[in-house]
Amino acid sequence: MAGSWTLSNDGTTFTFNLRQDMMWSDGTPITAQDFVWTFNQANNPDNNYPYISIFNDIESYTAEDDYTLEVTLKNPTCAGILTAGQITPLPMHIWQDLPWSDPENNPEILTPSVVSGPWRLQEWRRDEYAIFSPNQSYFDSVPVVDMLATRIVPDPAVQLQLLTSGEIDFAPVSAAGYGEARQASNLSYYEWTPAQAVWYFIGFNFRRPLLQEDAIRHALSYAMPRESIAEVVFNGLAAPTHSTYSPSNWVYNPDVPMYDFDIDEANNVLNEAGYVLNADGRRLDADGNPIQLTIYYPTGDGQREQIALIAQEQFGELGIEVEVVTLESQALFEYLQNSADEWDMWVGLSRDTSDPHFMYQAWSEATIPALNIGAYINPRVEELYAQGNQTPCDIDSRRVVYQEIQQHISEDSAYIFLVALRGYAFVNNRIVVNPVEPLGVNYRMNEWSVGQ
Numbered sequence: 001m002a003g004s005w006t007l008s009n010d011g012t013t014f015t016f017n018l019r020q021d022m023m024w025s026d027g028t029p030i031t032a033q034d035f036v037w038t039f040n041q042a043n044n045p046d047n048n049y050p051y052i053s054i055f056n057d058i059e060s061y062t063a064e065d066d067y068t069l070e071v072t073l074k075n076p077t078c079a080g081i082l083t084a085g086q087i088t089p090l091p092m093h094i095w096q097d098l099p100w101s102d103p104e105n106n107p108e109i110l111t112p113s114v115v116s117g118p119w120r121l122q123e124w125r126r127d128e129y130a131i132f133s134p135n136q137s138y139f140d141s142v143p144v145v146d147m148l149a150t151r152i153v154p155d156p157a158v159q160l161q162l163l164t165s166g167e168i169d170f171a172p173v174s175a176a177g178y179g180e181a182r183q184a185s186n187l188s189y190y191e192w193t194p195a196q197a198v199w200y201f202i203g204f205n206f207r208r209p210l211l212q213e214d215a216i217r218h219a220l221s222y223a224m225p226r227e228s229i230a231e232v233v234f235n236g237l238a239a240p241t242h243s244t245y246s247p248s249n250w251v252y253n254p255d256v257p258m259y260d261f262d263i264d265e266a267n268n269v270l271n272e273a274g275y276v277l278n279a280d281g282r283r284l285d286a287d288g289n290p291i292q293l294t295i296y297y298p299t300g301d302g303q304r305e306q307i308a309l310i311a312q313e314q315f316g317e318l319g320i321e322v323e324v325v326t327l328e329s330q331a332l333f334e335y336l337q338n339s340a341d342e343w344d345m346w347v348g349l350s351r352d353t354s355d356p357h358f359m360y361q362a363w364s365e366a367t368i369p370a371l372n373i374g375a376y377i378n379p380r381v382e383e384l385y386a387q388g389n390q391t392p393c394d395i396d397s398r399r400v401v402y403q404e405i406q407q408h409i410s411e412d413s414a415y416i417f418l419v420a421l422r423g424y425a426f427v428n429n430r431i432v433v434n435p436v437e438p439l440g441v442n443y444r445m446n447e448w449s450v451g452q
């Protein structure tokens with residue numbers, strides 16, 4: 001949204017010269033005041049913005065005039081341009097008299113009437129569909145098609161049926177449906193190495209005394225068959241991973257502890273730590289009680305359900321009883337955040353961040369429980385994250401820092417890192433998509449068109 005920008009000699013102040021042809025969809029100019037107002041709201045703790053920590057490095061956010069935005073950092077940082085550019089503005093003239101985070105009293109949250117992006121919401125029915133029309137005031141590339149209709153279909157099997165029958169043009173295809181989609185003559189297949197790969201893990205609740213024990217986490221890590229998960233659960237569309245950055249990330253450390261599948265080693269680790277089996281084959285804790293754990297996954301997510309069931313089976317091989325529990329996605333997220341003492345593990349997924357620095361949000365003590373759900377705390381990791389965002393900012397220097405971060409996190413078995421996904425998509429043959437790049441095929445859906 002900036003036509004150009006400059007950086008002060010001390011590396012702390014970014015001056016953005018905004019494009020003067022930008023309009024909100026109601027024809028009102030988009031100005032620097034919109035950016036500043038949005039920043040002030042997002043940075044207000046009372047508004048409970050979950051990603052407020054990304055503003056920690058910002059000293060001030062000011063509008064010099066309608067089209068000049070000045071963002072000053074507390075110190076020069078390697079991710080400075082990304083930190084300064086975190087705000088996507090909201091229309092101040094629409095939002096300023098409305099509550100920021102109360103959808104019951106702010107209809108703009110769920111049904112925005114004024115937007116800056118390529119699409120305008122025309123109609124929305126909760127849990128059913130949303131219909132969008134082109135925003136003719138969009139400053140970049142106005143959508144080519146006349147309408148974009150999005151259907152809410154929670155069941156992946158039904159999504160696939162609609163896609164292969166031609167009733168819809170585009171939908172995510174799970175690994176379970178991959179083979180059928182490849183057979184469909186009406187679908188084109190696209191594949192890429194993602195710039196920001198998605199990866200799966202099992203997270204621990206570090207508030208639970210048993211899970212604070214290294215031996216327990218290491219043993220459970222050894223017990224998970226990553227190769228089988230990649231092949232069976234994800235139909236070969238994933239590869240094992242062992243770190244908080246995926247193997248395609250430029251900072252990935254291939255030398256971290258990997259805890260490759262080894263049930264015998266898992267049992268040895270537990271035995272050596274004093275967690276012995278009783279006569280019934282049950283693993284006992286330090287007080288002589290059978291170990292029982294719970295693992296949660298979001299309802300309707302077939303891959304995470306399979307992972308949870310595999311964990312239940314594999315941990316059973318160690319004499320550890322596991323209860324598998326499922327909750328609706330939002331309810332699960334809230335439960336994990338608000339019921340700190342009631343759960344043990346969850347099957348999660350994450351995505352590589354635009355800069356490796358921003359992954360700190362998953363591991364920072366300051367983001368417990370909003371983003372660091374499991375409450376992992378390691379002061380050295382936090383020191384390194386701060387160091388990795390300071391000069392020198394050359395790739396080699398930063399890679400060394402982030403590789404040490406990965407070493408600590410993997411040594412701690414802070415997560416059971418499982419697999420990272422390849423990028424792929426199926427789209428109806430009649431659709432002309434944007435060129436395939438590491439960001440995929442739908443990063444500029446406003447440029448999609450219907451072929452002849």
